[in-house]
Amino acid sequence: MENDKSNEELRVGVFVCHCGTNIGGFVDVPSVAEYAKTLPGVVFAMDNLYTCAEDGLAAIKNAIKEHKLNRVVVASCTPRTHAPLFQATVEEAGLNKYLFTFVNIREHCSWVHMKEKEKATEKARDLVRMGVARVKLLSPQEEPRIPVEKSALVIGGGVAGMTAAHSLAKMGFPVHLVEKEKELGGFVRNLNNLYVTTKDATETIMPLIEKVKSHPNIKVYLNSKVSNVHGFIGNFDVKIKPNDKDEEVEHKVGSIIVATGAIEYTKEALYGYNVYKNVVTLTEFEIMCKNKTLPKVKNVAFIQCAGSRGQDVSYCSRICCNVAIKNAINIVDNYDNLLGIAEQTGKAVEEVPVEPKAPTEVLERRRRRSSRGRGREDEEVAEEVKRGPGERIEVTIFNRDIMSYGIAHELYFNKAREKRVRFVRYKPDRRPEVIMDGDKLMIKYFHETLAVEREMPVDLVILSTPLIAQPDAEDISRLLKVPCGQDGFFLEAHVKLRPVDFATDGVFVCGTARGPADITESIEQAEAAASRAATPLAAGYVQAEAIMAHVDQEICSGCGTCIDVCPYGAITKNEEGLAEVVAAACKGCGCCGASCPENAISMTNYTDEQLMAEALAALKEAI
Amino acid sequence: MAEDFEPKIVGFLCNWCSYAGADLCGVSRYQYPTNIRVVRVMCSTRISPHMVLRILREGADGVILGGCHIGDCHYISGNYYTERRFEMMEKMIELAGLEPERIRLEWVSASEGERFSKVVSDFVSQIKKLGPSPVRNKPEVAKKLEGAENASKSFRMKALVSKEYNLLTKENVYEEMLDPERLRNLIEQAANDEYERSLILTLTQDKSLSVKDLSKIIDVPTDRVLEHIVALRQKNLIAMEHPDGFTPTYHAIIIGGE
Ligand SMILES: Cc1cc2nc3c(=O)[nH]c(=O)nc-3n(C[C@H](O)[C@H](O)[C@H](O)COP(=O)(O)OP(=O)(O)OC[C@H]3O[C@@H](n4cnc5c(N)ncnc54)[C@H](O)[C@@H]3O)c2cc1C
Ligand code: SF4
Ligand code: SF4
Ligand code: FES
Numbered sequence: 001m002e003n004d005k006s007n008e009e010l011r012v013g014v015f016v017c018h019c020g021t022n023i024g025g026f027v028d029v030p031s032v033a034e035y036a037k038t039l040p041g042v043v044f045a046m047d048n049l050y051t052c053a054e055d056g057l058a059a060i061k062n063a064i065k066e067h068k069l070n071r072v073v074v075a076s077c078t079p080r081t082h083a084p085l086f087q088a089t090v091e092e093a094g095l096n097k098y099l100f101t102f103v104n105i106r107e108h109c110s111w112v113h114m115k116e117k118e119k120a121t122e123k124a125r126d127l128v129r130m131g132v133a134r135v136k137l138l139s140p141q142e143e144p145r146i147p148v149e150k151s152a153l154v155i156g157g158g159v160a161g162m163t164a165a166h167s168l169a170k171m172g173f174p175v176h177l178v179e180k181e182k183e184l185g186g187f188v189r190n191l192n193n194l195y196v197t198t199k200d201a202t203e204t205i206m207p208l209i210e211k212v213k214s215h216p217n218i219k220v221y222l223n224s225k226v227s228n229v230h231g232f233i234g235n236f237d238v239k240i241k242p243n244d245k246d247e248e249v250e251h252k253v254g255s256i257i258v259a260t261g262a263i264e265y266t267k268e269a270l271y272g273y274n275v276y277k278n279v280v281t282l283t284e285f286e287i288m289c290k291n292k293t294l295p296k297v298k299n300v301a302f303i304q305c306a307g308s309r310g311q312d313v314s315y316c317s318r319i320c321c322n323v324a325i326k327n328a329i330n331i332v333d334n335y336d337n338l339l340g341i342a343e344q345t346g347k348a349v350e351e352v353p354v355e356p357k358a359p360t361e362v363l364e365r366r367r368r369r370s371s372r373g374r375g376r377e378d379e380e381v382a383e384e385v386k387r388g389p390g391e392r393i394e395v396t397i398f399n400r401d402i403m404s405y406g407i408a409h410e411l412y413f414n415k416a417r418e419k420r421v422r423f424v425r426y427k428p429d430r431r432p433e434v435i436m437d438g439d440k441l442m443i444k445y446f447h448e449t450l451a452v453e454r455e456m457p458v459d460l461v462i463l464s465t466p467l468i469a470q471p472d473a474e475d476i477s478r479l480l481k482v483p484c485g486q487d488g489f490f491l492e493a494h495v496k497l498r499p500v501d502f503a504t505d506g507v508f509v510c511g512t513a514r515g516p517a518d519i520t521e522s523i524e525q526a527e528a529a530a531s532r533a534a535t536p537l538a539a540g541y542v543q544a545e546a547i548m549a550h551v552d553q554e555i556c557s558g559c560g561t562c563i564d565v566c567p568y569g570a571i572t573k574n575e576e577g578l579a580e581v582v583a584a585a586c587k588g589c590g591c592c593g594a595s596c597p598e599n600a601i602s603m604t605n606y607t608d609e610q611l612m613a614e615a616l617a618a619l620k621e622a623i
Numbered sequence: 624m625a626e627d628f629e630p631k632i633v634g635f636l637c638n639w640c641s642y643a644g645a646d647l648c649g650v651s652r653y654q655y656p657t658n659i660r661v662v663r664v665m666c667s668t669r670i671s672p673h674m675v676l677r678i679l680r681e682g683a684d685g686v687i688l689g690g691c692h693i694g695d696c697h698y699i700s701g702n703y704y705t706e707r708r709f710e711m712m713e714k715m716i717e718l719a720g721l722e723p724e725r726i727r728l729e730w731v732s733a734s735e736g737e738r739f740s741k742v743v744s745d746f747v748s749q750i751k752k753l754g755p756s757p758v759r760n761k762p763e764v765a766k767k768l769e770g771a772e773n774a775s776k777s778f779r780m781k782a783l784v785s786k787e788y789n790l791l792t793k794e795n796v797y798e799e800m801l802d803p804e805r806l807r808n809l810i811e812q813a814a815n816d817e818y819e820r821s822l823i824l825t826l827t828q829d830k831s832l833s834v835k836d837l838s839k840i841i842d843v844p845t846d847r848v849l850e851h852i853v854a855l856r857q858k859n860l861i862a863m864e865h866p867d868g869f870t871p872t873y874h875a876i877i878i879g880g881e
Contacts, residue, residue: 078646079663080638107649108661112740119657126660481699503697547665561785567699589698590669594708595785597778606669611662615633615678618660 010136013044013069014128015060017051017076019106024049026110028121032075035125039132043067051076057089064093071135075103075128096140098546098605103131126618133617137610141546146584148234148254150537151175155226155476158186159205159519160511160526161259162212167530169217173537176251177212178221178240184209186261187512192289192338194519195326196408200290221249229256229479230569232585233506234542255506255533258476258490259526262467262512265307271463272434276441279434279461282323289330289338297393297459300331301443303432304399308466310428315487317466318516321403324464325412328395328421335393396422396456398432398445425449434461467516480507481568489515500529504568505542508533547588547605551579555600562592562601630684630750634661634743635670639697640732641689647736655740656747659687666690667728668701672712672775672784675726679716680768682758685725685750687743692730702730703788711784711814715775718818719767722753763840770822777817783810819843820851824860824875831864831872 014036018024029047036045044067048056051074063069072090076082079102087097105124113120150173154165157179165177183189191201212218221240227248228239236256239248264283272279278295280288288294302324308317330338397416402423404413417423425448426432432445437455444455469488470476477484482502485491490509493501500508510525511517517525536542549571551562558577563569570585571592579600581592593601593608602608636642642663648655664670667690675686688709696702705728713723727749729742757764774780790806822841826832834852838845852873855861863871 078649080643080646104646104661104663107646109649109657111649111652112655113657114652114654116657123657123660130660130662483695483699559782561782564789565700565704565785567701587665587698589666589701590664591666591698591701591704594669594671595704595781597781597785599776599781603669606664608671608674611635611664611669612674612677615635615660615662615674616681618633618662619631619678619682 008070010041010071011044011067011069012039012042012071012073012132012135013060013063013067014039014042014046014073014075014132015051015056015063016045016047016105016124016128017056017074018047018049019076019110020050023076023106023110023124026114026117026120027105027124028117029124031121032105032124032128036073036128036132039129041071041136042132044069052082052085057085060086060089061093064090064095070095070099071138072100073103073128073131073135074100075105075124075131077106078102078104078108098141099135099138101131101135101138103127130614130617134610134614137607137613138605141604143543143546144583145541145543146234147541148536148539149236149252150540151251151253152255152257152533152537153178153226153236153238153251153253154257154259156186156259156261156511156513157181157184157212157220157222158259158261158511158522159188159208160261160513160522160529161186161257162205162208163523163526164257164259164510164530164533165218166208166212166215167527168534168537169215171530171534171538173217173534175218176221176238176240176253177218178224178226180223180225180243182223184212184220184222187263188519190283190287190290192286193326193330195322196412198330201286226476226479232568232570232582233504234536234584236506254537255508256480257526257529257533258480258482258502258507258509258513259511259529260470260473260476260513262489262516263470265313265465265468267307267312267465270307270312270465271303271432271461272436272441273463276434276436276461278441278459279463281463281465282320282327285327285460285462289327292338294335294338295460297335299394299456299458300328300396300460300462301432301456301458302328302395302397302399302462302464303434304397304402304464306463306465309400311431313466313468313487315466315515316403317464318403319518320464320466321399322409322412322518324397324462325402325404325409325416325421327462328397328416329412329419331393331395332416332419332421394422396424396443398424398426398443400426400428434458467512470513473513480504482507482509487515489513500525500532506533506536542584544584544586545588547603548583548586549581549588549590549592549601549603551581551596552600552602553578553580555598556596557598557600559597561595561597565591565595567591628751628755630658630747630755631682632659632685632687632747632750633678633683634659634687634689635664635667636661636689637667637669637691637697637701638663638665640691640695641667641729641739643733644689644731644735644739647733648739649736651736653737653740655743658747658750659743666696666698666701667705668696668698670705670708672708672715672780673772675712676715676719676768676772676775679721679725679756680758680765680772682756684753684756685727685746687727687729687746689729689731689739689742692732695730695732700788704785707784707787711775711780711810714811714814715771715818716768718815719771720764721757721768724749724753725756766825767822767841770825771818773821773825774814774817777821779813780817783813816851819847820855823848823851823855823873827861827873827875828877831866831874833870833872835870837873 016033018029033045033047074086090100091097152168152175154161154177165175168175188201194201224242227241230237234254236253241248430446435442483491493503508529510529511522556578563571570582574580590603593603690702709728717723731739834848838848861873
């Protein structure tokens with residue numbers, strides 16, 4: 001099939017697009033199409049108002065049939081968005097999709113040369129000539145089909161990892177779940193309760209832990225890490241190693257899900273952290289709640305965005321507003337209970353989810369809040385405030401702005417306000433300060449609304465520090481050949497369109513390993529990752545793009561340079577010691593091709609010959 | 624320098640960052656001069672030095688390569704190799720007597736649309752300052768570039784440049800890292816040797832030349848030319864003749880087929 005181009009007459013068709021006036025307004029499109037007709041090998045050329053519209057696509061298909069075209073060039077917008085559409089079109093007309101070339105005369109021409117129609121037109125002609133030079137050298141390609149191993153590896157046994165594993169197991173695929181700690185559960189094990197419910201956090205996820213442990217399709221490896229990964233989508237060889245033993249177990253899996261979570265950021269002396277007693281992080285506070293080791297307090301302050309949003313890390317950690325509100329409500333409602341004093345009643349921690357209020361009530365509350373007569377009166381309205389045996393605890397949340405996104409959370413925020421939690425705003429250039437006045441812990445702050453400096457005594461300061469990437473994320477990144485972004489979290493293939501995929505096929509990511517998220521979101525992502533991971537397993541094969549390296553074994557001397565440089569380990573040595581490309585693993589980057597000292601490697605669909613013909617056509621009229 | 628000189632510039636842009644950056648540049652309507660003609664490649668790492676040298680030999684006034692910022696390459700490490708190869712290209716171009724400023728490597732991310740227009744505008748004005756490529760009216764420059772092109776394809780150069788990154792970043796079998804300075808020197812030396820040898824072969828393809836002739840044309844002392852000739856004879860790449868009975872001359876052995 002590859003060789004039938006040699007004796008077959010080349011019949012190139014060129015379709016030049018006006019894109020309405022997007023191209024047509026700045027390039028003389030009909031003249032470009034006329035010019036294309038003069039190029040050797042071109043038997044048909046036309047201009048269309050919108051090549052990607054129904055009639056434009058029909059015109060391509062008709063011309064292929066009518067003029068027996070065996071090569072197609074479309075000169076229009078960018079291949080990055082439109083190549084699949086035109087490739088599908090030529091395929092529908094019976095032409096191999098690799099016999100198509102895209103020429104970009106919009107983003108790279110008409111839109112960037114809007115004031116020089118003549119020169120832009122000349123450039124468009126050159127670009128079309130380059131495309132024609134390229135298309136004539138293309139040959140049809142078959143996309144290889146590669147069988148897959150129908151099982152998966154999940155790294156990380158937190159909520160996300162467990163959810164993904166269970167989801168895959170339910171679909172009937174064997175799953176290996178690897179957790180580095182001695183128990184499943186992840187970060188949630190540190191937490192007291194989960195917002196919008198008041199039940200013990202670990203108890204909340206216990207059913208999930210039980211389901212995972214007992215599912216026949218799931219094999220859990222506790223106290224273990226993944227020590228080695230080789231291979232590619234559908235065919236990964238993975239090694240799992242217990243932390244305390246040297247013997248590794250080996251498995252073959254088809255997909256891999258990364259769900260290694262995140263940790264909480266801390267920094268010495270951040271708002272007096274680790275300098276003053278009773279300055280703790282959110283997580284430490286929740287652990288104290290769980291262990292009933294809280295101090296007796298009267299004034300509690302939260303400081304939001306501690307270390308985040310430009311202070312130390314650039315991003316917003318997203319969950320901390322809701323977590324702070326959750327804990328503020330806990331303090332106001334149940335502090336005695338948290339202390340362990342009122343434990344005997346047991347009643348105080350009943351599950352009381354936020355009830356969505358009727359709109360009229362919400363309106364009423366808003367009206368009340370905006371009216372001048374606040375203060376004492378309001379206090380009477382907040383009938384839910386439970387007073388402890390002693391005084392009422394004052395809770396203040398210092399914040400830049402509260403991001404209680406979502407439906408339930410805004411109500412949760414309102415509930416906190418009803419309970420008279422104070423929200424005090426600060427600006428990043430005037431952050432509150434935690435100081436020691438004698439033996440008294442104080443917060444010095446600038447009251448934005450009143451525009452005055454103030455001080456207040458506090459007994460406990462809780463810092464809402466951000467979630468940050470796992471310290472060993474880099475190891476996993478290297479092991480799986482997947483990238484981490486600037487902030488150290490794993491980087492998905494496309495922030496909008498492929499949120500749980502990695503660019504590396506067959507590897508997926510979910511939960512806080514990807515960036516701050518709460519449990520609901522982590523579970524959503526985990527379900528998404530599981531279904532993405534199941535796609536190749538269910539299909540039983542994967543189809544690779546036919547852009548890949550090919551080693552000419554007549555020329556290869558077996559020097560191994562290509563094996564060294566390939567970022568995907570896609571080249572191996574065969575029995576004769578010569579290089580061989582594993583089609584499914586090769587991504588077609590071309591690094592090996594440019595490296596091979598014997599020039600033995602060519603890239604399908606991007607051969608030296610094709611690239612040079614295209615580039616040199618830019619310089620010369622004659623091809 | 625001609626006033627109305629419009630340089631011909633070829634650009635290679637990687638699909639994932641710099642090509643996408645050029646797309647965004649268009650979408651945002653940032654204007655730049657029309658001189659550049661872009662060839663899309665999957666990754667900047669695809670571009671072999673000999674391709675760039677060939678394009679210059681064929682008369683391009685400048686060549687620009689675009690890739691993702693270091694660390695952002697879609698194929699993880701591709702652009703590290705691009706960087707290494709680019710250094711080699713600059714070296715080779717300089718040896719061939721062309722201004723190394725005629726080629727440029729730029730990292731442009733998918734979000735740097737405006738920057739792409741600035742990069743192109745800047746490169747175009749740089750090339751305008753340099754003037755038209757001397758290749759167009761000086762055939763000897765083209766010959767030298769051909770020598771450089773062949774040198775860049777040689778086993779030694781390709782192996783060294785490809786291994787440089789790994790040699791510098793990964794420990795070798797003796798668990799030591801190579802001293803970057805020493806490796807640089809090694810590559811530099813190899814580049815000189817390979818260039819001079821390739822040039823000798825290129826020059827002796829059409830007619831036989833003596834050591835003296837060669838020394839004059841490539842501007843290298845006679846003893847060094849002789850050294851190269853010895854090396855080339857060992858590899859059976861060059862043959863000796865005695866046309867006038869006294870001074871030996873040499874001509875390249877052309878292996879048919881390739
Ligand atoms: C203070 C605080 C309070 C919170 N409160 C709430 C709340 O009220 N409601 C809510 O919805 N969310 C809350 N969250 C968020 C919640 O904790 C996360 O959304 C959730 O834990 C994310 O789950 P995960 O599985 O992605 O990650 P994790 O829970 O972090 O689990 C990751 C797992 O992977 C394991 N692991 C890591 N590296 C490796 C490796 N190399 N090999 C093997 N295993 C590895 C870890 O040991 C861990 O078990 C809170 C977070 C914080 C910090
Ligand atoms: S780099 Fe080239 S010669 Fe060396 S092993 Fe790979 S294909 Fe063979
Ligand atoms: S093209 Fe890239 S991914 Fe494919 S074998 Fe070569 S170096 Fe590896
Ligand atoms: S993909 Fe852009 S440099 Fe590699």
